[in-house]
Amino acid sequence: MKKLIKDRTSVLSDMLEGLKLANSDIEIIEDTVVVRKEKKAKGVALVSGGGSGHEPAHAGYVAKGMLDAAVCGEIFTSPTPDKVLSAIKAVDNGDGVLLIVKNYAGDVMNFEMAQEMAEMEGIQVETVIVRDDISIEDVEKRRGVAGTVIVHKYAGFLSEQGLPLNEIKDKVEQLLVDVKSIGMALTAPMIPSTGQNGFDIQDDEMEIGIGIHGEKGLQRKPVESVDKIVEQLGDLLLKEVESKSVVVMVNGMGATPLTELNIVVKYVHEYFQSKGLNVQQWLVGDYMTSLNMEGFSITIAPSHDELLTALNAHTESRYF
């Protein structure tokens, strides 16, 4: 297996240790929970997390202006409720805790159990579930993907503004109704625990509508030029989006060079322009990856002043 790892069992702990070395303002508690060294003294605390392998999500966003804690499961595996509870207890300052959870059965269940346990200890906790991946038709079953990072930044800003828990939850849920993502891949991620690729794909094929855990896509097709790929993804997105003024994230899946992501941006711009959409803000880079998968996703959110202010507000995270 060609991977920069020591062995299959130490991927998570080695990765977190490296992350901590490179980011002196975080620390790791209970082996797999990343928190800020300087705990926020007041304001709603934000906790996210899930399986690892999506770096910089989620641990890279633990920083002033974004998250207060990230609960890191093994690669593509939900963290356990006790770890989520530890995160909640570590960051709560009395103003309550918002859990930002991607819509996967394990994550939803384990974060919910932790919420119940925390509430029994008298901590005020609310949860928002991110379901931005439109490759699944049933809205309730939609997975949380790159749009989650927009939520981290938006909620982080609202918390810095001193808004109370219920208000932040309401605003985030209002935003989430209209955050939509769709992704594609040229290659599958190789899962370190098995040494196997998430799916098999030929040298002349691509997947449209992939997930971020090596799940196959909606469609397997011959590779096309980037403008054609963007058109297909864009057509799927525009079935869901009414706003003509939008924020767009072009997210790399982990092994996509910035050279190519920039090319994607050009064609996304041309496509949206041809459809009368006005892009107010671009977010381009690796925000929510899937190990070494080559490909990208497009996330779209209706633009409004507060969201633009939030996306451009200062954060100490070097990954946003």
Place this chain on the structure above:
Amino acid sequence: MKKLIKDRTSVLSDMLEGLKLANSDIEIIEDTVVVRKEKKAKGVALVSGGGSGHEPAHAGYVAKGMLDAAVCGEIFTSPTPDKVLSAIKAVDNGDGVLLIVKNYAGDVMNFEMAQEMAEMEGIQVETVIVRDDISIEDVEKRRGVAGTVIVHKYAGFLSEQGLPLNEIKDKVEQLLVDVKSIGMALTAPMIPSTGQNGFDIQDDEMEIGIGIHGEKGLQRKPVESVDKIVEQLGDLLLKEVESKSVVVMVNGMGATPLTELNIVVKYVHEYFQSKGLNVQQWLVGDYMTSLNMEGFSITIAPSHDELLTALNAHTESRYF
């Protein structure tokens, strides 16, 4: 060819257009020269560049606190002297221009010709040549790689401090004596103009001492675990480095997920610690890439207060 491109001939122009869309404070002149929209009114202007395919280098560093212009050649191809001259003339404000050039014959020749032409027009120009790649024994022939980005940041800081051209040049040259890099690759980059990989490599092999243009390395070897790889690279670096207090960059080659770069950091830390080196500052991410090559490089520089201040000074570049 599996690449997110429209066609082979439009890679550079499409990439620059996307970069400009995503970064509203830059503009493109003469098709391939990236400059800041707000020209620096005083202080030494910094110009770098070279072949493209190393994104975010160099165009992504055109921002307050780093470069004033980047001259972008086609993928892995030197820009022509007339473009370099255009960059110099666009950014000079009377305080002179420093050219930061990686040591490749074409780059050195073309930047030198541009310098001569600019001097004939009365512009004060100096050049520094980066030769940080220790995989080549002859120091004069050493290539410029990721260490170049440390120079961009250091020189950008010195320029913001208002230092005159000769002083910035002297300080950068003093730094460059001790900036050393070495890289490795699991895969070769695929060159879009030919649709061919830079070199052939088997599924169980790696290259030690690669360049950033698809050049083969010093050695072809069976893949090993990351701690063993780091040890080999570290042993080569330590032959060249005397300082015990260092700045370390762990640079991704374009298709290396942050998950794995963080693991590399852990083992680089352990290796240097075992050798009595103290890492004062980590820089971890994709700084100087080679299209979609999987692999990483380690760059080391002696730490001193001014360099640390420079590396942590504000820049508007979102890629540093």
